[in-house]
Amino acid sequence: MTAKHHLELTQVGIDFPTPKGPFTALTDVNLKIQKGEFISLIGHSGCGKSTVLNIIAGLHKATKGGVILDGHEVNEPGPERAVVFQNHSLLPWLTAYKNVELAVRQTSKGRSKAEMRDWVEHNLELVHMSHAVDKLPAEISGGMKQRVGIARALAMEPKVLLMDEPFGALDALTRAHLQDSIMEIHADLGNTVVMITHDVDEAVLLSDRIVMMTNGPSATIGEILDIELQRPRDRLALADNPQYNHYRHEVLTFLYEKQRKVESVAEHRKKAQGKTKANDASVA
Amino acid sequence: MSRAQTASLISMPVKSLNISSASTLLRNAMLPLLGILIFLSLWAVLAKNIDTSLGSFPGPSEVFTQAQVLIEEHGAQREKANAFYERQEQRNAARIAQDPSYNPTIRAFTGAPTFFDQIWTSLYTVTVGFLIASVIAVPLGIICGLSKASYAAINPLIQLLKPVSPLAWLPLVTMVVSAVYVSDDPMFSKSFITSAVTVSLCCLWPTLINTAVGVSSIDSDLLNVSKVLRLGPFSHVMKIVMPSSIPMIFTGLRLSLGIGWMVLIAAEMLAQNPGLGKFVWDEFQNGSSESLARIMVAVLTIGLIGFALDRLMLLLQKQVSWDKGAVLR
Numbered sequence: 001m002t003a004k005h006h007l008e009l010t011q012v013g014i015d016f017p018t019p020k021g022p023f024t025a026l027t028d029v030n031l032k033i034q035k036g037e038f039i040s041l042i043g044h045s046g047c048g049k050s051t052v053l054n055i056i057a058g059l060h061k062a063t064k065g066g067v068i069l070d071g072h073e074v075n076e077p078g079p080e081r082a083v084v085f086q087n088h089s090l091l092p093w094l095t096a097y098k099n100v101e102l103a104v105r106q107t108s109k110g111r112s113k114a115e116m117r118d119w120v121e122h123n124l125e126l127v128h129m130s131h132a133v134d135k136l137p138a139e140i141s142g143g144m145k146q147r148v149g150i151a152r153a154l155a156m157e158p159k160v161l162l163m164d165e166p167f168g169a170l171d172a173l174t175r176a177h178l179q180d181s182i183m184e185i186h187a188d189l190g191n192t193v194v195m196i197t198h199d200v201d202e203a204v205l206l207s208d209r210i211v212m213m214t215n216g217p218s219a220t221i222g223e224i225l226d227i228e229l230q231r232p233r234d235r236l237a238l239a240d241n242p243q244y245n246h247y248r249h250e251v252l253t254f255l256y257e258k259q260r261k262v263e264s265v266a267e268h269r270k271k272a273q274g275k276t277k278a279n280d281a282s283v284a
Numbered sequence: 285m286s287r288a289q290t291a292s293l294i295s296m297p298v299k300s301l302n303i304s305s306a307s308t309l310l311r312n313a314m315l316p317l318l319g320i321l322i323f324l325s326l327w328a329v330l331a332k333n334i335d336t337s338l339g340s341f342p343g344p345s346e347v348f349t350q351a352q353v354l355i356e357e358h359g360a361q362r363e364k365a366n367a368f369y370e371r372q373e374q375r376n377a378a379r380i381a382q383d384p385s386y387n388p389t390i391r392a393f394t395g396a397p398t399f400f401d402q403i404w405t406s407l408y409t410v411t412v413g414f415l416i417a418s419v420i421a422v423p424l425g426i427i428c429g430l431s432k433a434s435y436a437a438i439n440p441l442i443q444l445l446k447p448v449s450p451l452a453w454l455p456l457v458t459m460v461v462s463a464v465y466v467s468d469d470p471m472f473s474k475s476f477i478t479s480a481v482t483v484s485l486c487c488l489w490p491t492l493i494n495t496a497v498g499v500s501s502i503d504s505d506l507l508n509v510s511k512v513l514r515l516g517p518f519s520h521v522m523k524i525v526m527p528s529s530i531p532m533i534f535t536g537l538r539l540s541l542g543i544g545w546m547v548l549i550a551a552e553m554l555a556q557n558p559g560l561g562k563f564v565w566d567e568f569q570n571g572s573s574e575s576l577a578r579i580m581v582a583v584l585t586i587g588l589i590g591f592a593l594d595r596l597m598l599l600l601q602k603q604v605s606w607d608k609g610a611v612l613r
Contacts, residue, residue, distance in 0.1 A: 059512075077512045081512070089503075089509050091523070091524070091527070102523065107513075117314055
């Protein structure tokens with residue numbers, strides 16, 4: 001780990017208080033991320049992916065262990081760890097421009113007014129939203145809202161960009177467009193990115209490493225898969241790439257064999273039949 | 285498909301458009317008018333059959349006559365007042381002509397306030413009382429909504445004081461005002477302050493509660509945005525909290541103003557403070573054959589003003605609200 005900027009999670013664990021005593025959601029999460037890396041967190045629902053992201057963001061506080069970014073401990077939220085939320089979370093009373101401007105105002109103390117305006121416009125340009133700067137969130141589509149959300153996060157010039165299922169609420173075509181945009185931006189700016197996803201293809205397409213999480217309670221990192229595909233990546237070309245399909249297979253195997261959450265329908269039926277037979281026997 | 289069929293298909297949308305615009309006209313104008321007409325005829329019929337010690341209950345026509353009388357009385361009183369001030373001026377001018385060192389005192393006209401003077405007094409009082417309450421309740425509501433601890437501390441008090449009738453407050457407010465507000469040259473009359481404070485006390489609660497609920501139910505994602513941006517407490521309130529709770533704050537304000545208006549009339553009646561309430565009480569005590577009709581004019585006026593105040597708040601809300609698409613009613 002000689003990179004200048006890096007993010008380090010050491011023995012991170014979190015307990016949530018419940019009426020029945022503390023519930024351990026995460027334990028022993030260890031992860032070292034290099035500057036400019038694109039990391040995906042993947043796992044079944046409820047495995048604590050979002051909790052990991054929220055701990056990095058500072059929105060949750062780890063009960064055990066901690067997060068270090070550039071030699072400083074993370075203990076509160078801040079713009080150097082910008083978050084792109086799942087449901088865009090734009091302020092509905094501000095236009096696209098004003099939403100980004102709010103972030104710019106908070107993060108750029110030294111800039112003049114003109115420089116600020118340029119920076120807001122530049123970031124909206126990056127996500128291809130220059131045509132709708134004066135629209136309210138309610139007036140633009142879900143994909144466009146998410147683009148503005150990404151522009152807002154990028155405008156904070158974060159050391160780490162955190163994305164919580166950024167494309168989860170979008171249709172497949174819009175999602176593909178946004179994935180391409182993200183790849184483009186990541187190639188341009190070289191931000192460190194931590195992204196949560198449910199989508200295996202998305203994870204393989206975008207990531208340098210895929211962090212696969214075991215099921216909760218007491219979830220932790222199961223396996224880490226290095227994706228050594230050439231960049232820039234093209235989704236069409238990759239569709240027939242054996243390497244790409246091998247990675248997909250690896251992730252699917254982890255999710256559906258090693259960390260199976262629900263039993264298959266056939267097995268469920270078998271069990272149910274066994275039960276009714278046993279019941280019949282007891283009645284007889 | 286025959287040509288006639290095609291033609292009817294083409295003309296259909298036009299026809300249905302006409303029908304729909306006619307039906308909206310019917311709904312918007314005709315139905316309310318019909319409702320009012322039914323009400324007026326029922327009132328006219330029923331009124332004749334109610335005999336009171338002050339004659340039969342006034343029907344719509346008697347009330348209309350009295351409304352005109354009240355307008356005339358107001359005009360007459362104004363003329364009297366103008367004449368009074370004119371005479372006073374002439375007299376003072378004459379005295380100054382005789383003795384240039386004379387310093388004239390200008391006396392106010394002391395005639396009885398007319399119906400319209402009383403309306404004005406009531407409107408002024410309710411506005412001041414409502415503004416005092418809002419200035420206290422909105423910030424307090426925001427604090428309660430932001431911090432669970434302060435909500436827990438204030439909530440029992442709110443629950444205890446909210447159901448108290450204004451008339452229970454009135455004697456206390458009267459005594460406190462006459463003890464505390466002592467001045468040789470009072471800017472406001474004591475009765476005005478008593479009424480305004482009583483209105484305030486009752487206007488506080490709906491605004492306070494609705495603001496607190498509005499603030500505490502802000503989308504947690506937006507709160508996280510604020511945290512990630514490290515907004516300071518002031519910008520957090522101005523940029524996130526206020527805009528998202530505007531609808532609830534206005535719901536509270538409208539409820540408050542409605543309550544304030546009702547409370548004021550009752551307080552004026554009980555305390556004999558100038559205003560529409562006093563007008564009603566005076567007419568009741570007067571007990572002439574026109575009294576009931578005059579009270580009825582006041583009742584309808586109170587209703588109309590209450591309605592107008594609510595519409596005014598709605599207009600204000602539409603101006604302030606960011607969500608222009610929201611249906612406000």
